[in-house]
Each structure stands twice: as C-alpha cells, then as structure tokens.
Amino acid sequence: MDANLTIPALKALRRILRASELSNRQLAGATGLTPSQLLVLQEIEERGQVTPTELSTALQFGQATITNIIDRLESAGLVRRQRGEQDKRRVYLTCTEAGERTIALAPDLLQATFSQEFTTLPVWEQAMILAGLDRLSDILGIARSDVAPLLDSGAIDRST
Numbered sequence: 082m083d084a085n086l087t088i089p090a091l092k093a094l095r096r097i098l099r100a101s102e103l104s105n106r107q108l109a110g111a112t113g114l115t116p117s118q119l120l121v122l123q124e125i126e127e128r129g130q131v132t133p134t135e136l137s138t139a140l141q142f143g144q145a146t147i148t149n150i151i152d153r154l155e156s157a158g159l160v161r162r163q164r165g166e167q168d169k170r171r172v173y174l175t176c177t178e179a180g181e182r183t184i185a186l187a188p189d190l191l192q193a194t195f196s197q198e199f200t201t202l203p204v205w206e207q208a209m210i211l212a213g214l215d216r217l218s219d220i221l222g223i224a225r226s227d228v229a230p231l232l233d234s235g236a237i238d239r240s241t
Contacts, residue, residue, distance in 0.1 A: 132172060
C-alpha cells in the first residue's frame, strides 16, 4: 500500500466537495433555492402546518437560522405565515402553491442520495465511515455542534 495517502485523501475530499457544488448549482438553477431552503420548504409542505420551533427541532437547525430561511421563503412567495386562531402568539407556516410547484421542480438533494446509499451499507461499514468522517472533521478543526445534518457548504441561511 502507498505509504503517502495524503494525495488520494485530498482527491477524495475534492470529489465530495465537487459533488456538493454541482448539486447546489443544479438546485439553484432549477428553483433558485439553496439546499437548506429547499429542505425547510419540503418539511413545511410535508407537515402541512408547522411552527418555526417545530421546524427547528425537526431539522436540527438553530432558531435564528430557521427564521432567516423562512423570511427568504416568505419573501419569495413560497411559504405563508399565519397567526394562530386561538393563540395569536403562535405563528404557523404553510406552503403556498408556488412553494409546492418549486418542490416539484427541485432535483433530489445530494443528502437524499447519500441517505439512500448509506443505509444500504452494512452497519459495520456505516460505523467505519462515520468514524473516519468524525476524525477528519477533528483534523480540520470543525466543532461538532457547528453544523446541521445537511450536505452543503457555506452558511445554512445564505441566499443563492
């Protein structure tokens, strides 16, 4: 085995980054959204009606991040905020028809492909990959609490 595996490791990392970049471009071209925006929109559509707090919990995004993404989706006409009937302090989010059309146009997120393929691997191989990725994150100095479970680079609440 090659004693210096740095170059092949860097090439593998570059392939992963490239896949993410291509996926993001394809999504932006089809919908004008970032992966995190599409994920939030899909979650709202799937639930029918949801509060920002429920979204934050379900997607493991920070409350401020969810608020920023919802602001962008609302200004694009993809989601609607509505005050609760009985409790006016509660805000509910629903997907608009434009939001539903956008979801229909969207290509699969890279993380959907990853999830489908990853779950077909034996548990021992999943654990091995996870251990390697965790170690790589440590090597690169990435804090564990610093990221959401989303295959995307850059700030989660950015615009396209």
